[in-house]
Amino acid sequence: MDIFRPYLNVIKKAVNQDPKNSNRLFSNAPDESYDLSYIQGLRNELPGLETLNESRQLIKGLGSPLITSLPRLGNHPDFSHLRSTTATEKHWIISAFVDVQKSTQLHNRFTLATVALITEGIVKASIFAVNLCGGYVHRIQGDGLMVYFGGKNIEKSQATKDALKAFAMISFFVKNDLKDYFESNGIKDIYTRSGIDLGHDNQVLWMYSGIGESGEVTTCSLHTSLAPKMQATASSNGIVVGQYLINQLTSVDKYFNRKSKPIWDYEDGRFYDHYDFNWERYLVDNNFAVQNQTGDILLNVGYNSKHLNPVNLSPIAKNSKPYFDFK
Amino acid sequence: MNSRLRRDVSEFLNLYYNFNLVDINRNGSVILEGQINIVDVLGSIWDTCYKVQILIPHLNYPNAIPEVKEVSKNIKRDWDFHISENGICCLAIPHKLILAERSGIVLIKFYQDFIYPFFVNHQHKLKTGKYVNGEFEHHEKGILQFYREELKTNDLKFTKKIIEAAIGRIKIGNNDQCPICNTGKYKKCCKAKADSILKYGLKRIKEDLNIYEIIILGITN
Ligand SMILES: [Zn+2]
Numbered sequence: 233m234d235i236f237r238p239y240l241n242v243i244k245k246a247v248n249q250d251p252k253n254s255n256r257l258f259s260n261a262p263d264e265s266y267d268l269s270y271i272q273g274l275r276n277e278l279p280g281l282e283t284l285n286e287s288r289q290l291i292k293g294l295g296s297p298l299i300t301s302l303p304r305l306g307n308h309p310d311f312s313h314l315r316s317t318t319a320t321e322k323h324w325i326i327s328a329f330v331d332v333q334k335s336t337q338l339h340n341r342f343t344l345a346t347v348a349l350i351t352e353g354i355v356k357a358s359i360f361a362v363n364l365c366g367g368y369v370h371r372i373q374g375d376g377l378m379v380y381f382g383g384k385n386i387e388k389s390q391a392t393k394d395a396l397k398a399f400a401m402i403s404f405f406v407k408n409d410l411k412d413y414f415e416s417n418g419i420k421d422i423y424t425r426s427g428i429d430l431g432h433d434n435q436v437l438w439m440y441s442g443i444g445e446s447g448e449v450t451t452c453s454l455h456t457s458l459a460p461k462m463q464a465t466a467s468s469n470g471i472v473v474g475q476y477l478i479n480q481l482t483s484v485d486k487y488f489n490r491k492s493k494p495i496w497d498y499e500d501g502r503f504y505d506h507y508d509f510n511w512e513r514y515l516v517d518n519n520f521a522v523q524n525q526t527g528d529i530l531l532n533v534g535y536n537s538k539h540l541n542p543v544n545l546s547p548i549a550k551n552s553k554p555y556f557d558f559k
Numbered sequence: 560m561n562s563r564l565r566r567d568v569s570e571f572l573n574l575y576y577n578f579n580l581v582d583i584n585r586n587g588s589v590i591l592e593g594q595i596n597i598v599d600v601l602g603s604i605w606d607t608c609y610k611v612q613i614l615i616p617h618l619n620y621p622n623a624i625p626e627v628k629e630v631s632k633n634i635k636r637d638w639d640f641h642i643s644e645n646g647i648c649c650l651a652i653p654h655k656l657i658l659a660e661r662s663g664i665v666l667i668k669f670y671q672d673f674i675y676p677f678f679v680n681h682q683h684k685l686k687t688g689k690y691v692n693g694e695f696e697h698h699e700k701g702i703l704q705f706y707r708e709e710l711k712t713n714d715l716k717f718t719k720k721i722i723e724a725a726i727g728r729i730k731i732g733n734n735d736q737c738p739i740c741n742t743g744k745y746k747k748c749c750k751a752k753a754d755s756i757l758k759y760g761l762k763r764i765k766e767d768l769n770i771y772e773i774i775i776l777g778i779t780n
Contacts, residue, residue, distance in 0.1 A: 516576035522596035522604055525675045527574040532604050542686040544599035549683045552676035554641035555652045555695035 235287050235364075235534045236405040238279045239357040243350050244413060246274050250346040263343045271345045278356050287364055287534040299363070306448025308368055310383040311438045314449050321438045324382060326395050326477065327456040328367070328428040329463045330358060330402055331376035335414075335421040351375055354410070358402045364534070365398035366391075370450070380451075382430075392430065392480040397520060397533075399426050399471050400511035404521065404531055407469040427463030429474030429506075431455030458495055462506045465491065471509040478507060487514045560589060564620040567666040574667060581612070588614040588626075595675065597682050607685075609633050609678050611648075613670075621663035624656045627674055634681055638697055641677075650677050652695050652705050654759045661760065699770045706767070710752055715778075719771040722764050724753040 247253065251266040285298050303309050311321060332354050338347050355377065359369050362379050366386070371378040379398075382391035406424045414422050436453040455474060462472040474495065478484050487510050494503035512529055515521035521529045525548055560568075560583060568589055572578055578593030591613045597605035610631035616623040627648045634640050634648075641649040650656065650673045659669065684690050695701035706718045720739045723729050731738060737748035756764055 513576040522598060522608075523575060523577070524596075524598035524602070525671055525679075530598060530602055530604060535604055537604055537606055540599070540603055540605060542683050544601045544603065545597070545605075545679050545683045545686075546691045547600050548676050549680035549691040550676075551672060551692075552680040552690070553651065553692050553694060554649055554677060554680065554690060555701045556638050556641045556649050556697040557653070557701065558643040558647070558649070 234409070234531045235360075236357050236401075236409055236531070238277075238283060239353045239360075239405075240409045240413065242274055242277045243353045243410070245277075246271065246346045246349045246353075247342065247413075247417060249274075250342045252343045253341050253346075256341065263345065266343060268343060268345045271349055274349060275352065278353055279360070284360055284363055287360075290534040290536060291364070302359075302363060303368060305369060305371055306450065308370065308380055308383065308438075308449055310385070311449050314438055314440045316444065316447070317440055319439075322433050323384070323436060323438055324388060324431060324433045325436050325438075325451055325453070325456070326381040326388075326391050326428060326430045327451065327453070327459045328379045328381060328395055328399060328426065329376060329460045330379070330399060330424055330426040331374075331463065332358075332406060332424050333421065333468075334375060335419055337419050337421070341417075341419065354406065357405055361398045361401045361405070365394045365401070367394060367398050371448070388430065389480045392477055395428050395477070396471075396473075396509065396511070396514060397518070399428060400509075400515050400520070401531065401533065402426070403469050403471060403511055404515065404529065408529065423468040425463050425466040425468070426471040427459040427461065427466060427473070428471065428477055428509075429455040429459045429462060430476040430480065432476065454496070458504070458506075462495055465495070465506070467508070471511050472506050473509050475505045475507070486510070486517065560584070560617055561620060564589065564615065564617060567621070568615070571666045571670065575670070578613075584617065585614075587618060588616050590614055592630075595678050597679055599679075605682055607633055607682060609681075611674075611678075613674065615666065621665065622660050623664065624660045625664075625666070625669060625674075627677070640681065640684070641694065648677055650674065652701060653763060654705060654709075657759050657763055661758070699774065702767055702770050703774070706756075709756065715771060715775055719768065719775060721749060721752050722756065722768045722771065724749065725757050726761055726764055726768065728768075 249270055252263065255261070281299060288296050307315060314321060338350065354375065355372060358377050362369055362377065367379050367381045369377055370380050381395040382388065403424050403426065406422060411422050431453040435455055436451050438449065438451055441447050441450045455476065458474060462474060466472045478488050488507040490505055490507050495506040496504035498504070516523055516529060520533045521531045523529055568580065568591070572580060575593060578591050581592045582590040593611065595609045595611055597607060599605065609629055612628040612630055614626040614628065627650060629642060629646045629648055634642050636642060636644055680690050696704050707713060710718055710721060712718060717739065724731060724739065729738060731745045733746040733750065735745050737743060737745040739749045742748060
């Protein structure tokens with residue numbers, strides 16, 4: 233089973249049980265006229281830390297330490313000493329933004345409670361993917377996340393790979409599992425857009441922004457600001473990344489296409505480039521996903537192949553009747 | 560590499576992401592290398608995967624048949640698994656491949672019709688002990704089996720005569736009495752059968768005739 237299945241299953245249940253959706257041809261009653269108490273139960277069904285730990289163990293081995301709680305938002309653990317101080321620190325970081333574009337059709341079809349649960353499911357699935365890949369969720373904004381990859385105990389190249397993997401997985405979830413399901417219900421245009429960029433030590437200033445307790449440990453950097461600009465240039469389900477990020481990788485030609493117009497003009501004759509990321513090729517090439525007979529992509533990160541039955545091989549295998557004619 | 564081959568290879572590599580071009584021309588063939596994962600019709604991923612090379616001949620492409628070499632050695636080198644000592648997979652009875660070759664192949668479709676099913680079938684054989692749709696016997700016996708199934712007869716001499724008629728070794732007019740079974744006009748009797756095997760090409764069915772001649776001689780001696 234693929235690791236996003238539990239999130240999808242809850243979203244499916246919410247859609248199937250939504251009273252507005254099942255009555256919409258007959259009435260346009262307001263949400264208040266429906267009993268929506270079941271939603272609370274569904275929200276509790278969305279996977280939590282236990283699932284995260286199970287998946288981590290599948291991927292990293294049984295010995296991997298359990299996560300007992302996720303770090304609070306706006307407080308990157310490696311820079312939390314800056315909290316409520318005026319001190320600053322220069323340190324590299326990868327800033328990443330993902331946003332789920334949801335069709336406004338959803339509001340026509342479902343109660344607000346269902347739309348909220350769909351959003352919650354997607355956000356939680358994204359948080360799950362980020363934490364599974366060693367990233368840190370800095371902020372949740374509506375249907376999107378602002379995420380950092382990197383810190384004091386990790387190499388830039390590793391953090392780069394983590395970021396690409398996490399965002400590729402999120403894009404996969406929305407582009408495949410979720411979109412297929414909603415399209416089968418007549419709802420189109422659900423997709424993600426993402427932007428990721430790396431700023432080096434001399435380009436990123438960590439500081440506490442806010443007053444008293446009301447604030448966050450955050451970064452001031454051209455490259456933190458460029459990531460959402462890149463996100464805005466991404467196509468549906470696209471991920472756009474900055475030059476410094478791909479400089480961390482050895483094999484890039486296969487996965488990245490330079491965009492014709494640079495994302496930044498330094499106004500001294502230099503420009504900063506950004507690239508479309510072919511995350512599907514990246515997932516398959518790095519064994520995070522596999523392809524079936526016709527090339528469809530299936531995630532196999534943390535996949536457990538239970539309940540395999542050769543009967544399900546037969547429809548494909550029956551086209552082959554082998555022979556032997558070697559001497 | 561002709562333009563059709565170039566286009567087909569590029570479309571293939573843009574669909575199957577873990578295949579790479581390793582050689583544009585090695586002994587007259589394009590060599591692709593990649594991994595085949597087994598995914599069943601429910602979308603379940605099976606544990607075994609196969610590393611393979613696909614060798615596609617330049618000459619006459621698309622009227623050509625790729626060769627598949629299993630390099631991960633996940634298929635036991637044994638006749639019963641239809642693989643040669645150095646990993647060449649015997650994908651199908653030659654007649655079926657000849658048909659594909661004669662009508663011209665599209666690499667992606669060849670992969671989906673012949674290559675992928677071969678490996679799924681191997682997985683099926685490992686788990687259940689048999690190939691889903693059976694298999695052809697080895698060497699000449701497989702050819703006899705092919706005609707047995709194709710012409711729906713166990714009669715070796717009858718089959719031999721059909722092949723002889725097909726390649727024109729016996730000349731028969733449409734309205735002649737059928738010399739193969741002596742029942743009615745040829746065009747209403749065995750002509751359809753003889754014509755149907757012609758699609759495998761003269762070269763192939765002459766080889767087959769040779770096999771029948773040797774075997775029938777062996778039986779009568
Ligand atoms: Zn006849």
